[in-house]
Structures are given as C-alpha cells and as structure tokens.
Amino acid sequence: MKKYKHMHYQINDKGYYGGFGGAYIPEMLHANIEELKTQYLRIIEQKDFQDEYKDLLSNYVGRPTPLSYARRLSTKYRSKIYLKREDLTHTGAHKINNTVGQILIAKRMGKTRIIAETGAGQHGVAAATVCALMGMKCIVYMGEVDIKRQSPNVTRMKMLGAEVRVVKSGSRTLKDATNEAIRDWINHPVDTYYIIGSVVGPHPYPDMVARFQSVISDEIQKQLKRMEGREFPDKVIACVGGGSNAAGAFYHFLDNKEVELIAVEGEGLGITSGKTAATIRIGEEGVFQGSKTLLMQDHEGQIVEPYSISAGLDYPGVGPFHAHLFKSGRGTYLVATDKEALAAAFELTKLEGIIPALESAHALAALKKIVLLPDEIVVVNLSGRGDKDLEIYSKNGNYE
Amino acid sequence: MSRLKTLFKHKNSNILNIYITAGFPALNDTILIVQELEKAGADIVEIGMPFSDPLADGPTIQASSQKAIENGITLSKIFEQVIEIRKTVQIPLILMGYFNQVLKFGVPQFFRKAREVGIDGLIIPDLPIDVYKNEYASLVDEIDLDLIFLITPQTSNERIKMIDKLSNGFLYQVSSHSTTGAQQDLQTSQIEYFKRVKTLNLANPTLIGFGIFNHDTFTAACQYANGAIIGSAFINAVANSTDLPSTIHQFVKDISES
C-alpha cells in the first residue's frame, strides 16, 4: 500500500472524512478503539506484516484478480466495459481482502477470539476462513432473515468451524447483527478482536478497511496500464452496502477528477415504497454504530429498517467515506431496484458466462442508467459471485 | 444549586438511582412510576429515551425500548410526561439516551428543552467526551445542566480524572465489562476496580451501575461508591406488574432492606 495524499477525500487526523466519521462509542469501547487506533497504521507499515499480507493475497486469496474485458456486454452498451473479478477470489467476494488484513492485525495485537457480523454471509465466510487458517476461535453474528436467504454461506461458516449466532432483534438483518457484534465486544473487551466487514463503524475501522480493499484499484491501475496503455478508466462502478468494495475500487482514483466514481445502492422496491436501502438518497446526517454519517431515520431519530433483495446491501447506514464523497460531489450515487438488479444478473450470465452476486448485480444495473460513450473505458467492480444467491435467482428466473 | 448537588450535599451514601424506560410498560405509566419511586424512597430516577438500536444495552432494556416505541413514545411525549411528573416530584431526574436522537432534535434545543421541563442531568453513552468538550461543554455550563459520563474497568486513572473534571452531578461507574442487564454476584476483580476508583478522591460522587440487581449487589456497591443504579432488574419487575404502586414499593424495600 503506497502512501497517497488525497487531500480532500481521505480521513483526517481526527478520524473524519469532511464532516463524517469519528468514533461515537460508549466508554466501554474506548480502550479497545484507542488501542486499535494507535496500532493499526504502525502494524500495517511493518515489513513483516506487508510480506505476510502480500503473500496471503497472492498465494491464498488468488490475487491479482483478472480484469476481464466484457466483449458482448461492451457491444451491447457501446462502450469498453471491463469487469474487476473479485468474484474469483478465494471465498468468492472482495470481503476476504479485508479479513486477511485484519486477522494479521488481530494476531499482532495478541487477540485470541474473533467476532464478526455478516449480512450476505460473504464477510462471515471470509472471517471464518481466515480464522480457520490461523487457528483462531470465530463467532459470527447473522440476522435470522439473512440466515434464511443466504443459507449456503451459513453451511460454509459452520464447516469452517465458526459459531454462527442467530440475531433476532430489530429487522433481523445486517444492522442488528452489527449491534450484537458490538455488544459482544463490550462484553469481551480484552481477548476479542472485532473484524468489521465494511467501511463502517468507529474510526479507525473505515480507514483500515478502505486501505485493505484499496488493492482493488491498485490492481485496476496496473492492469489498465498493460491492457489500454493508461492507468485509469473513465468510469468506475461499484455497489454500496456499507461501501467497502466501492471504497476499494475508487481508492486510487479519488484525486483523479478524470475518473467518474459511480456508486449504486439497493433501491429495493422503490425509493418512495418504504422498502428500500438507498441510504444516500433518502438518508440524513446522524450517528449510528460508531460514526457520524448518512442514515435512514425518521423525524425522531429512530433508525428506519431497510429493505433490499440483496442481504449485503440491506443496511440503513453507509460508510462515512461515501457520505463525504456524496456531499462533496466527488461521487455519483445511483440506485437500482431489486428487479433491475435481477435483470442485470441474468444479462451478465447470458452475455459473459458469469453469475454475479446479487450485490454486484446492482452495479451492473447502472449500465442502463448512465450515458456511455463508445471509446470510454468503464470498470464495473464485480464484488462477488452468485452461488449464494442461486435460490433467489431460481425463484425469479426466466430461462427460455 | 442543582438538584443533584443538593442531594449529594445532604446524603452521600446508599443513594438509590432507578432507571425506567419511558413509555414502558404502557405509554403513560412513566408518570405513575416516577411518582411512586419517589414515594418509595428512590433518590434519583433515570428516564430512558427508547432508541431503536441501543448499543450499550442488553436484552431487557432492548425489549422495553422496542415495546415503548411500539406504544408510541416520542421525545416530545417524554418532555410532556416530565412536565407532568415535575408537578409533584422533587427528586433529581435524569434523561438517558443515545446521541442520534439528541442530534436529530438539535443538540442545543434538546439541552434547553430538557432543562426547561425540569430535567437535571443527561447521560448519553455514545457521545464521546472529546466531542462534548469541544462542541457542547460551554453550552451545558450556560444552562446549568449536569452531564454525566461513564467510566469502566478499562478506563485508566488518568482518563477517569479527566472525565471527572468534565462531569457534573456524578460519575456513572460501570461495574464490569458488560452491556446492561448482567446478573451475577460481584467478582473480586470488580471489587479491586471499585477500590481503585475510590482512592482517586474524585470531585464528583460516583454511582455504580450495570449488573446491580438485588439487595446484596446494591449493598456491596454502596460500600465503594456513593450509591448504585438499578435498571434491568426494575424493568423486569414492572414488566409483568398488575399493581404498579405495590410492585414499586416492594422492589425498593427489597433492595434497601435485607
């Protein structure tokens, strides 16, 4: 990880992206967060950490992931479309980039018990995987609703030796799993390390997770240089739940204004339907799960339960990184409905032979919503593969 | 002088502070509950502002918050209830809740409104003390509201002293590594922590909370602090009560007497 000076879009020394971020945590977590804050950069910059992290990324995760030119998709949309293939990583989504990094930090901090939250189950699987690899105890919190709709991942986590704890509070989805993980951490502050799965939570998590995911845009730069003779695309498109795959795909392009950064949220059944997860679009500033950000809330400041067909996007907040990119105008934030995402998933499957995760399908759906020029280079971050979503695809499929 | 200061001036041991979620068990029970708590001998009442995602709370307070929200509790309703309560009740009243609701209401507006209806202090667990110091401390001084902050077994002596300087009313001494509602006898490590804090000679009184649920834990806590705070155990007691006044009087009696 090179040290880039992104004057305006990176975290400042107080842990804020513009007006968003910070560490709004109860005193019970102060010592933990302080410990992490004082150690994470020091650890990440150590040579032995870098060596081990890079080795695991290439020889265990399977990086660099390909940047595939999508020929038939490009013809259809009259543009040059590349797919960044995070679906081809070990465990099948970008989430592993982050868990590999954080488990190495946890080890160096002497922690022995790992906790994580998960929505789609991809982060849970990625956490369980690195815990198996390192021989560490792993507990994953997952909402009851998500356990039902992403059951293959529950089986994987259990097989990997993780304990999956069913969360039955609130909307029984990602936000509630995150609450329970934070409560667990309050109850086990000494031996436990909390591996957060996205660029959310109190500082330093958003920055740490963004750094670990930044390998995505680092590789895109190098691959485009080789394939197109230039280091940057015209557009990068990524889906946003908490925002980690998007943060990683945007990271090295933040200061290059020639690159349009396009993020896509889960619109669910429609912005005005009351069944949506389009946080940026309808959210307002507030404090939630440790940071000041945009979130879906009512006039009393109660959190509004989100909805998206995609468990990984079904979250009422968004990382402070994205709240700031949106407010500053640097990022373009679009939405895609359940239906549009499903259509995009089937389209990619038929045209390119790739079954995407439902989350990633939201990014693909944006191709229909933006103006594309014939010579433009567009990179869509294919954050994960669709195996976990087969049940939903088969229910909604149109196979003729 | 604030009601909290007056209280601690006249009584500095065995202070009983009871927490009740506003709007629970039924929407307007809050009024009767606080009135009866005063009659039964509680020294302070903390009124919880129910939040959809209460991070520092265990299952009991989570469930009571959810029920209260379903009952239709709102901040303006809570303020109305406090106005009603203040018609008779003289003991210090504290609001406890999460920062997002305060932020949404408008922080200065919220602080002023709370003071205006007769609230003496606020506990906002996820308002970090440095943010408070930089952005809101001067406002709080101006309107004479007591801001109460938490300390935990993990808080260093140095930090406890810093928090003590910025706090008014009392310090909320969280008894263990836990969310609210844990129920077990006090462990030796907790007693050591209580002793450690006691030797610091803090400017503010301390009340021990989280995991205080019966006469024994209350009495033990009172040996090391000026008193203790009971939340989940009281919520459980009123949750199924068919006669709130008698439940409340019995509860306070059971805590105070062996």
Ligand SMILES: Cc1ncc(COP(=O)(O)O)c(C=O)c1O
């Ligand atoms: C494949 C995939 N993409 C995207 C996401 C959304 O997370 P984020 O916004 O942090 O990338 C998830 C989350 O579970 C996921 O599994």
